[in-house]
Structure formats: structure tokens, C-alpha cells
Amino acid sequence: DSGVTQTPKHLITATGQRVTLRCSPRSGDLSVYWYQQSLDQGLQFLIQYYNGEERAKGNILERFSAQQFPDLHSELNLSSLELGDSALYFCASSVQGAGTDTQYFGPGTRLTVL
């Protein structure tokens, strides 16, 4: 167990809908990262937050947004969902967000868009 928790484990929804994925980092970790894992794209970095502020952005669609709250938990919001958004979404956390930090991953949320 990495200490990173994600809810829900599974999410099934319809095209056009909006969902929110939640992540709680390990105790003491200030940085949170979101990744998407799909069969065709592999593991792709979406976005990073450090102590409440956006730190880096990757291949994140405009329909997706995220935030990190004062208690350091993070939420990833996915809207106007399309079939292609079906994937496993991982949250990871690290102590500072520095380049040498190890990122510890949560168990993921499996999103299925029908």
C-alpha cells in the first residue's frame, strides 16, 4: 500500500457527462500528479500541483481540470466525456515535487464512458 488513496475505484458514465475523481496524497506529501493510462496512449502525465498551486501541465485536454485543496487532497474533473476518455486515471504524490523525488501511485480510478 503506497499510502495514496483514490476514489472511486470504478466509475461508469455516459458520453457528455461530467465526473470528479478524488485523490488523497501520502501524509506529508505536498505534490500531487495526475496520469492517464490507456491502451493506445500508454501512461501519460496530465497535471501536477504543489501545495495548492499548479506546477506543470502535460497532455491534459481543455475539458479536463484539476485542483488541489488546502488539506492537499486533489480532484480531477472530466467534463463533456467522450468514449475515448475511458481509461485508468492514476494519482501520485511526492514530498516536494522536486526532480529527484519518488512519486508514489494510488490504485487508480477506472473510468468507463458508454
Add this chain to the structure above:
Amino acid sequence: AQSVAQPEDQVNVAEGNPLTVKCTYSVSGNPYLFWYVQYPNRGLQFLLKYITGDNLVKGSYGFEAEFNKSQTSFHLKKPSALVSDSALYFCAVREGKGSARQLTFGSGTQLTVLP
């Protein structure tokens, strides 16, 4: 831009034999290199990392990896494979300088250890 390649989609090895999972990287500066393992329906588990120093890095569950700067490689190794090592293995890289802090992952290598 940073990138990493795992040239083998699938590696099969007999239990008790040594295993190697290959990884090559490309960065413009010094690399920070990581190996993760993913079991079915589970998240990624950290195995080991290379930041600087000794080229041979030891990690969890008896795994080790050798950093080779001239060949830009970071192959994962284990002297004696177990059936329980069967899983999906990912190599990842992050550039040592610059503002990018995200990991760039390889496509993954499915390791199957045969009893």
C-alpha cells in the same frame, strides 16, 4: 524533450533464471531514472531509482538496475526470477534540470515467469 523506450513488449523467463528488462532513455541533460511495476488491477509500485552516484542501483524485491551513460540505458535485472514477479514493468525518466517534474514512461514490458 525527454523520452524512454522499452524495446520488448513481452519477456518470458523460466523460474530461477536471471531476468533482464531493457530500457533506453533520451534526455538533454542528466537523467533521473525510475522503474515501476504494475500488477493486474493495481497501481504502479516503485521499485528503484537512479539519481546520481553508483551505477548499480538496488531496489525492492531483489531487483537491481544498471545505469549506463554511454549506452543511455537503465536495464532492470534480477538474478533469480520468481513466478510472482510476473507483471507489467515500466521504465520512466525525468530530466535533471529544467522545470519539468513529470515522469515520462515507456510503453511497458510484460514479464512472464514460467514455473
